[in-house]
Amino acid sequence: MSRPxxxxxxxxxxxxxxxxxxxxxxRFRRDAVPTELIETLLAQTGLSPSVGHAQPWRWIAVSEPAQRAAVQESFSRCNADALASYDGERAALYARLKLEGLREAPVQFAVFCDHGTARGHGLGRRTMPEMLDYSVVAAITQFxxxxxxxxxxxxxxxxxxxxEIAKVLKAPPDWKLVAYLCVGWPEEECDEPELVRAGWERG
Incomplete structure (x- = not known):
């Protein structure tokens, strides 16, 4: 055994x-990201903890124009519904927020949790089956x-x-969408969350 x-x-x-x-x-630049770098990052998700060592994360690369267009359409509909749930100054602020990089990000993933996985033999999730989803979230954080x-x-x-996203990507029925990720080189960097800078929590 190696020393820690x-x-x-x-x-x-x-x-x-x-x-x-x-x-x-x-806010992303459109510059390409080396495939080798993405492969390295995905490999590192295998080091993430998972319940019963089930490793239930399933990453689907979304690169086809038709798929990306469908994702953008889903966002537009859902975003319009969200905007309609606010009023007054809050609605005006929401309308000004940039909440996605779907058109700019060169790399995009839909990350699913495989609820049908036999890996792990059910260990640790009989009483808390949601641990499968939490395991995927942990892997995303590590990525x-x-x-x-x-x-x-x-x-x-x-x-x-x-x-809609699961249908567009032809995901198996026992896969649950946990995250849709945009990945790329940022236009700008800041150590303060953008929503804080925009004043979303004020008032």
């Missing part, structure tokens, strides 16, 4: 900076941090109809 590494104070400070600068990115180490930005788009 020792993480010194300098590493701890860098890690805190990584957490601070990990932001939900919506997000790893991407930031390499200067990549990640945006999590949740204003979508999960059923």
């Amino acid at each position: 590494p020792v993480f010194d104070a300098d590493f701890a400070r860098q890690f805190e900076e990584l957490l601070r600068w990990r932001r939900d990115v919506r 997000w941090l790893s991407a930031r180490v390499h200067g990549l930005g990640v945006g999590w788009v949740s204003i979508l109809d999960p059923g």
Whole structure:
């Protein structure tokens, strides 16, 4: 058995900076991302914890124009519904927010949880079956941090109809959409969340 590494104070400070600068990115450059880098990041998700070591995450790359157009249409419909739920100044502020990078991000993934997986033999999820979904969220977080180490930005788009996305991507019926991710080089970087800068929480 190999000896565990020792993480010194300098590493701890860098890690805190990584957490601070990990932001939900919506503004991307259109520059391509090397395939090898994406493959490395996806491989690193295998190091993420999962209930019963089930590793239930299923990443589908969304690259075909027709698929991306369908995702954008789903966002537009869902976003219009969300806007209609606000009124007054809150509605005006919501309308000004940029909440996705679907047209710009060069790499996009739909991340599903495989609820039908036999891996793990059900360990740890008889009483809390939602642990499968949480395992996928943990893997996404690990991917997000790893991407930031390499200067990549990640945006999590949740204003979508999960059923529509699953149908467009022909996902198996026992796969549940957990996240739609936009990945690419950010136009700008900031250690403050964009919604905070926009004043979404004020008032």
